[in-house]
């Protein structure tokens with residue numbers, strides 16, 4: 001059963017990581033042509049679809065991680081990389097869910113307002129935020145790979 005949750009954990013991380021990278025690159029590419037009506041509608045749809053994928057996948061990372069921590073039990077001494085994953089990972093997930101929801105809606109609104117310069121800068125900031133969250137996720141993956149004690 002533990003292995004099943006580890007499988008869920010790793011699958012959800014792959015989907016989450018992939019979706020963050022894809023939407024950030026897509027938005028950065030679309031940003032300069034945001035005056036185009038089709039691109040506007042595509043960018044809004046892409047953000048909505050991203051949120052639909054990001055919420056469940058990052059939540060699944062958190063839930064499967066918590067289930068595994070519970071299964072490991074309180075007695076077992078936890079190495080530093082696991083403590084880091086538990087704290088920094090959980091924080092990254094919660095901040096990503098909250099910020100992406102609020103920020104994503106704001107970007108969609110900006111695109112609707114019609115001021116292309118504002119929309120462009122809003123998209124740039126949102127994409128940069130996503131890339132920063134990607135760095136945090138990768139820092140957890142790095143710790144899991146090197147398993148620092």
Ligand code: HEM
Nearest residue numbers: 013061062065066068069085086089090092137140141144
């Ligand atoms: C950014 C979020 C996270 C990422 C990228 C991440 C990544 C990973 C990776 C790559 C592994 C496989 C490590 C290995 O077995 O070699 C793993 C395992 C694990 N993760 Fe996470 N994780 C994240 C969040 C969490 C959270 C929030 C928790 C707990 C609340 C958690 C608990 C665990 C546990 C218990 C294992 C199994 C460790 C073992 O069996 O040795 N993870 N995680």
